[in-house]
Amino acid sequence: MDLLLDIGTWILLLAACIFLLITGLGMLRLPDLYTRIHAGGMADTLATFLVCLGLALQSGLTLTTIKLLFIVAFVFFTSPTSTYALAQASFVAGLKPKLDGFNKTAQNKEEDDGKVPD
């Protein structure tokens, strides 16, 4: 049983590590600030959850597990707020997103016209 839990923890932590690695890769690779925010979103959500779930398997049904759940809940409530603050601030400051290669439809064309240079 202990071995099974250890294996579960390993799998979850490794999965979280992979997501964090991809997040880091995305930070370097994606073209502009707005797309990089999306990469950061992965570390905020699934990676945090997988790390805490993996650790919760180790602590079992104790108060520590509940504290880990609290951490996940607080991160899930606060991270969109900070992400919004970042995106909103860049948008208000006039940073324009790169929309290369997007198939423009009628709905977002008018949106794009005023804001995207090309």
Next chain:
Amino acid sequence: MRIVGLILVLLAVWLLLSGIYTPLIIGFGIASCILVALIVRRMDVLDHEGLPIQLGLGIIPYWGWLFIEIFKANIDVAKCILFPKKYLQPSLFSCKITQKSDLGKVIYANSITLTPGTVTVDLHEDTVLVHALTKLAADGVKSGDMDQRVTDVMGEA
């Protein structure tokens, strides 16, 4: 009514975080919860946004659904980062939202942001400006499925 809810929530959180269950410590815990509730009442900051108990238990299935969406979106964004040539199609578009109350709008906008691949850039009156990383993520927001679910949770037709 709401003040009783606040005391119960505070007590539950305190009991879960404390872990030391002797009469003296629990007494201190109850006393501090009541003190906090009294201060909050005096400050008059306890309203439908500070402690939204009017949402009831309907929010819990929504969180479950949202979590599955987050899971799927994470895989989508990971694919996009690994193969940007194939999947990367950033877009910026605005969407009408159907929530009436500020709380409903915030829940919806935060849900969009929490889902990787879509970020709320601006929220104004009844439109949200959304930046999406892939076409799939953009279509997800445009379909209005999440919007409908938040409106249902809020109990606003």
